[in-house]
Amino acid sequence: MASDEAAKLKAFVGSIIILWLTKREILFRTHSSTDLTVRSVGSMVTLAGWVHRRRDHGGLIFIDLRDRDGLVQVVFDPRVSAEGHGAAATLRNEYVIQVWGQIGRRPAGTENPRLHTGEIELIGQGCRILNASRTPPFYINEDVEVEEALRLKYRYLDLRRQRMKENVILRHQTVKCLRDFLNARGFLEIETPILIKSTPEGARDFLVPSRLHGGKFYALPQSPQQMKQLLMVAGLERYYQMARCFRDEDLRADRQPEFTQLDLEMSFVGQEDVLGLMEDMFICLAETVKPSMKLLKPIPRLTYDEAVARYGTDKPDVRFGMELRDLTGIVAGSNFGVFRNAIRGGGKVRGICASGCGSYTRGQLDDLIELTKGYGAKGLVALALMAGPVGLAVDPASSAAAKFIGLEEVRAMAALFGAREGDLLLIVADQATVVDRALDQLRREMGRRLGLIDPSVLAVVFVVDFPLFEWNEEEKRWDAKHHPFTAPKEEHIHLLDSAPGSVKSWAYDVVCNGYEISSGSIRIHQRELQEKIFGLLGYSRERVQTLFGHLLEALEYGAPPHGGIAPGIDRMVMILAGEENIREVIPFPKNQSGYDLLFDAPSDVSVEQLDELHIVAKKEG
C-alpha cells in the first residue's frame, strides 16, 4: 500500500530528525540551499556552509549562508534563541558553520526576488562554528577584478567565487554532455598511457626520466594520436577519451602546457562522417549547456584557401563581415612605391574597409599603424573616403600616400569593398603571409572597436581542404601542416613529388569565434603511403623505423580506413563561459611562465631523487 510506505518513510525521516537534533555532528546537514523552497516552510532543517555575508542589526542578525548550490538567508532573533543570536554575533565572512532551525516564509515585503531562496529564510535556533576563517586576501562575495597572481596563489578561495564556480560547473556539464552524446552513438571511452615515447616532431615534449632504465626518458603525450590509430587497427571502431595533452611550448591566453582534448577516432569513415558527427555534437552541446547562445546552423564550411582569402587566417571570427579584398590587380600599375615594390617582390596588396571610420584622428590612425607593424607588416595605408568634386576621393589628411593613389584606383577599390563616403580603407602591401596576418589582426581589432561582435553568437565554421604540407623556410623543407599521419586527397597523390605545396589533405578544423577549437583528419591507413609521406618530410629510413616502426608495422595488419578529431575542451568551455582566457576555466592553471603559483612548481628536488634517476642538474646561470 502506498500510504503504508509513506507512513514508514515518514517514521524513518522522523527518526533521522531526532538523530540530528541530538547528534548534529553525525549528520552535518539535512538539506542543501537549493533544496529549500516555499514548500519547505515549517520544516526543521540543519544546513552547513560558509558565511557569505553578515548583516548585524544589533537586534536581528542576518547571515547569508553559502553552499555549493547557492545562498539562503538565516535570521537570528534573540527572542527565538538568545544562544543562537549570541553565536551568530561572533561569525565572520567565510567561517564554516552549521545552523539549524525552522524554515519560515519571509515577512511580506521582505522577499528577495534576486535570490533563488528569496521567499524563505531559516529562522536560526542554533549555530555551530565548524571552522573559523582568516579574513580572505580578496573578496569572495563580490565580483571585482583581482590581480591574477593573487587569485592563483589562493586558487582554493578564488574557486569559491561565483564566476569561477559557474565555470567549473559549466565545464562539468560540457564534459558530461559530450560523454553522453558519444556514448549514445556507440563510442567506447578508452584510456591511453601518459608515459609514452618521445617523438620529437612538432611541439617540444615534456620528458620523464626513467629510474629503471638509466639515462632513458618517457615523454608525456602531446596527444594520444598514434594510440588512437592503433585502437582503430585493434578493431575498436569508435573511441574517445577526455585526454590530457602536454606540450612544452610558451604559454598564451588560450594555451597551457597541459590541456584537455576530447580525443576521438572512428573507423570506416570519411571526412563527411566526422564533420557530420561534430555538427550534431556542437549543436547538442550548445543547446544543452548554453541555450542562451545562438549557434548558427547548419554549420558553414569554408575551404582553407577561401578562409585565408576572405579573412587572412584559417581561424576566422565570422561573427562579423569586414572581409579582406585583394587590391593587387587594381594597383598593379600604381605610382605608389609601397604598392609597386610589394608587387614587384611577388607580394600582395590587400585591405579591409572599416565602415564609418573615415573621421578617425591622426592618433587613432597611428594606433592602427602601430598595431599592424606589431604583426610584422612594414606599415599600413589608411585611406579615408570623402566626397570629391566628382564622386569619391581620398581625404589627403588621412594618409601621406593619398596623393599617390589615382582617382581611378580609389573608385575601383571603393567599388570592390562596396565602400562609401566616410569609410576607411586599411591597406597592407607585403608578402601574402604578412599581409594576411596583419589584416586578420587588424580586422579583429576593428571588429571589437566598432562593436560588431555579438557575444551571444557561437559562430562555428568547419575549415576544410587544408594543404598537406607547409614550407619551413628556416629548415628549407616541407613540414606536415596537420601531422604526418594525415591522408592526402586521393586526386592529389600524383602531385606529391612534383608539387607538394599544392597537395590538399583530408584535414579539417573546427573554428568558433576566431578560435581553433578542434583539429582532425582522415589518416593514412596504408604503409606504403605513410612511408612515402615520411620520406617527403625528410625523415631518414632509420629515423622512421625508430620513431614510427610500430605504427608502420600495425598498418600492415589490416588497418581499417579511419579518421578522427580532437575538440579542445578548455577553449570550448572558455568560449561557452564568455571568458577570454583559458585559465578561467581551469581550476589549477599555470601562469604565463608555466609556473604554478599555488604549489610553487616546478621546484627543486633532492640530490637523492636525481641520483636515483641518473640525472645531474646543470646549475642555471
Add this chain to the structure above:
RNA sequence: GGCCCCGUGGUGUAGCGGUCUAACAUGCCACCCUGUCACGGUGGAGAUCGGGGGUUCAAAUCCCCCCGGGGUCGCCA
C-alpha cells in the same frame, strides 16, 4: 629571445616633480542599531608607493637596472 602594458594600505583605484604628514571606495577592528539582503550610523587601525641605483634643493611622480604579473611575436607536427 623581441615588443607592448601593469605594480600605491587586505582588495580595487586616484595621485604622475613641491599643496603627499599619500586620497577615495570597500574590507578589517570597536561601539550603536529588530527586517536587512552591497543594511545603516559613529569612531579607529592599516602604505617605508614592487626592489635597487641615479637625476634634482625636492621623487609615488623623471631616467636606468632588476624582480613579479599580463598581452603578444617567435614557438605551438
